[in-house]
Structure formats: structure tokens, C-alpha cells
Amino acid sequence: MATSTATMDRAVASRLAAAIAAIDGVRSAVVCDAEGAALGASACAEPAREAALASFVALRAEALPVDGDLRGMGRQLAGSRLDHVLVSGPGAVDSLICGVDGQTYIALSAASGRAPTILPAVTQMLRRYALNTHPATRR
Numbered sequence: 001m002a003t004s005t006a007t008m009d010r011a012v013a014s015r016l017a018a019a020i021a022a023i024d025g026v027r028s029a030v031v032c033d034a035e036g037a038a039l040g041a042s043a044c045a046e047p048a049r050e051a052a053l054a055s056f057v058a059l060r061a062e063a064l065p066v067d068g069d070l071r072g073m074g075r076q077l078a079g080s081r082l083d084h085v086l087v088s089g090p091g092a093v094d095s096l097i098c099g100v101d102g103q104t105y106i107a108l109s110a111a112s113g114r115a116p117t118i119l120p121a122v123t124q125m126l127r128r129y130a131l132n133t134h135p136a137t138r139r
């Protein structure tokens with residue numbers, strides 16, 4: 001995770017969740033912090049449950065090494081930062097969890113098989129959010 005400890009404003013989180021949920025193929029979206037608190041949600045029946053699950057999976061995904069060495073599992077690796085993780089199974093829904101910034105994640109559900117096609121639109125939206133909230137990162 002990044003060194004920032006600030007969490008996203010709830011009004012901004014709600015707008016971001018609504019914008020992500022409006023992407024074609026997205027069924028619901030939840031913005032949460034690293035502790036699992038729902039900051040904003042759209043079209044989600046149980047935002048608190050989804051937020052807790054998303055933060056749990058995201059924090060575990062950040063501890064996974066790229067090279068396959070599982071020693072030290074459960075501890076975050078130095079410089080580790082979640083980009084996205086896709087959870088897919090035999091059901092009709094894929095779950096996609098993306099890192100917004102160091103302490104915030106967005107989890108969305110999509111029709112099975114649609115997550116890979118939705119990811120570019122989500123990435124573009126999150127980049128726009130980052131550029132608007134952190135103007136010093138513009139190039």
C-alpha cells in the first residue's frame with residue numbers, strides 16, 4: 001500500500017461508485033477503505049458485506065509475490081501495490097477489485113466473462129479520478 005493514510009471523502013466515493021456502476025456490464029460497485037468500511041456504493045444490496053470482502057481480498061492480493069515465492073505470505077511486500085484482482089468462478093458473476101489509491105479499493109460485480117472487457121473503462125475512470133485529485137501527477 002502507499003504511504004498515504006487519508007481515506008476518500010464519502011461524497012466522492014459515492015460519485016465514483018455510481019460512475020463505475022454506469023459502465024456497460026457492471027452490475028454493482030462499492031468503494032471501501034483498507035479496514036473494510038463502505039465509503040460509497042451503487043446498485044449493491046449489501047455494501048458493508050461487499051466492502052469487508054473486497055478489503056480482505058485486496059490486502060491478501062497485495063501480499064502475493066509476482067515471482068511465486070510464497071515465503072512470508074500474509075505480510076505486505078515492500079513496494080507492493082494492488083492494481084486489480086479478478087475473482088471468477090462457475091457462477092454468473094465476476095468480481096473485480098481495483099486499487100484506487102493506497103488505502104481505498106473499488107469492488108464491482110460484472111456478468112461472467114465481462115470483467116476483462118470492463119477493466120479498460122474502469123482503469124480510465126480511476127486514472128481520471130487520480131489526475132483530478134492529485135494534479136501534481138499530471139505529465
